Amino acid sequence: MRTLIADGTVVTASDTFAADVWIEGGKIVALTHPSQRAALGQAERTIDAAGRYVIPGGIDAHTHMELPFGGTTSSDDFGSGTVAAAHGGTTTIIDFAIQAKGSSMRAGLDAWHAKAEGKAAIDYGFHMIMTEANPGTLEEMTGLVREGVTSFKMFMAYPGVFLVDDQQIFRAMLRAGELGALITMHAEIGLPIDVLVQRALAAGHTAPVYHALTRPEVAEATGTERAIALAEMAKVPVYMVHLSAQRALERVMEARDRGLPAYAETCPQYLFCSEDDLRGDPGDEWKGAGYVCTPPLRPAHHHDHLWRGLRNYDLQVVATDHCPFCMKDQKELGRGDFSKIPNGMPGVETRLYLLWEGVRDGRISMNRFVEITSTAPAKIFGLHGKKGAVAVGADADLVVWDPQREKVLGKDTLHMRVDYSPFEGRKVVGAPAAVLSRGEVIVEDDRWVGTHTRGRGQFLRRGTFGL
Numbered sequence: 001m002r003t004l005i006a007d008g009t010v011v012t013a014s015d016t017f018a019a020d021v022w023i024e025g026g027k028i029v030a031l032t033h034p035s036q037r038a039a040l041g042q043a044e045r046t047i048d049a050a051g052r053y054v055i056p057g058g059i060d061a062h063t064h065m066e067l068p069f070g071g072t073t074s075s076d077d078f079g080s081g082t083v084a085a086a087h088g089g090t091t092t093i094i095d096f097a098i099q100a101k102g103s104s105m106r107a108g109l110d111a112w113h114a115k116a117e118g119k120a121a122i123d124y125g126f127h128m129i130m131t132e133a134n135p136g137t138l139e140e141m142t143g144l145v146r147e148g149v150t151s152f153k154m155f156m157a158y159p160g161v162f163l164v165d166d167q168q169i170f171r172a173m174l175r176a177g178e179l180g181a182l183i184t185m186h187a188e189i190g191l192p193i194d195v196l197v198q199r200a201l202a203a204g205h206t207a208p209v210y211h212a213l214t215r216p217e218v219a220e221a222t223g224t225e226r227a228i229a230l231a232e233m234a235k236v237p238v239y240m241v242h243l244s245a246q247r248a249l250e251r252v253m254e255a256r257d258r259g260l261p262a263y264a265e266t267c268p269q270y271l272f273c274s275e276d277d278l279r280g281d282p283g284d285e286w287k288g289a290g291y292v293c294t295p296p297l298r299p300a301h302h303h304d305h306l307w308r309g310l311r312n313y314d315l316q317v318v319a320t321d322h323c324p325f326c327m328k329d330q331k332e333l334g335r336g337d338f339s340k341i342p343n344g345m346p347g348v349e350t351r352l353y354l355l356w357e358g359v360r361d362g363r364i365s366m367n368r369f370v371e372i373t374s375t376a377p378a379k380i381f382g383l384h385g386k387k388g389a390v391a392v393g394a395d396a397d398l399v400v401w402d403p404q405r406e407k408v409l410g411k412d413t414l415h416m417r418v419d420y421s422p423f424e425g426r427k428v429v430g431a432p433a434a435v436l437s438r439g440e441v442i443v444e445d446d447r448w449v450g451t452h453t454r455g456r457g458q459f460l461r462r463g464t465f466g467l
Helices: 034-040 078-087 105-116 135-146 166-179 190-202 217-234 246-257 268-272 285-291 302-311 351-360 366-380
Strands: 002-011 016-024 027-032 045-048 053-056 058-063 090-098 123-129 151-155 182-186 238-240 262-266 398-408 427-437 440-444
Touching (some): 002 398, 027 034, 078 090, 078 427, 078 440, 090 105, 135 166, 217 246, 302 366, 351 366, 351 398
Parallel strands (some): 123 151
Antiparallel strands (some): 016 027
């Protein structure tokens, strides 16, 4: 079927121009001036984009669907989570498969394929979390890269669960360099953090805010510096996930100023929420549990530094670290002990809504909005040319964005499978009028209109790192 998106303004990471967008066979086949429309014949479906922007579908490079953590499992699976993503204008996610301690990466990847296949409503890829870098897993990296899993995440935090030492990180970086893969880092020094957690609990400090007070900014800044140093020694690129703090950003800036291939993402919660949210409401400090994520929310003065980092290209990507847990039965596991609150916040649906506020406020341009939400993650994670672009030959993953459409965010107006929203009652201006995945309109006027949800998403074999 031939589809025409007519009379819109196309916004890419570099350009803004009036164009009709022609789609056939799931691909963009032409971009033409509206005056040429008659010469191109008829379309079976026409979408009116007058007064609206046509942008590439969002790519969320950091999600955790159906993640076992802290004695429970994140509340969105690949079905509910990808439907929610689509409603918010995201048409691709990259989730994290996990190598269990003592097991193979192959077993972990197979488990995540089983979670996603037959459920995902939009296209998806995988990063691989490495919990061990021994000769066997280093050899396994070769096969995973051939299958399109071309990025590997390692942790300096969570001793006994995810933490790996510097020698293992360095070995994995060297191997990634040989394969053209990318190491992404949770850069937060976990062993001293655990001591601070134990001391806080021993002193009777159990409230959610102590999650932040025991994970200070310096722990993230030091981890970031260590990760960059290891990557420099290995002569490979490195990507920092969920950067939250000024001093960590300064370490990335310094590295980039020296010409090192250091990249970093931040998340909407670090741009719009703060440590004050972790303190809850007067008389209800437990409400702060809904804001427990790692790294923790920082004092509000960090917001301006992160926005400047986005504006000045020191931060390349905004992802969500979507890892939702309900307040009832899940976050409640940490009542009386903040260290047992499952770490994570919902966000896969609200990312574009919130970041458009940055456009409206003049913090970033429309082109930069497109770059940090779609084009840059496509380039960094091996999807460029297929995703993240409004270009002939690219997948027709597109959003018709209405800059005047209003929406009130809340647990009852959003589609994530979680019983609260960190942004309850917040009114945003700017929202998708239509969302297309490989040429199919799947969301229109905040309604799912795709032919089906379960299983329409395809696994993406990603290319190797090429920046």
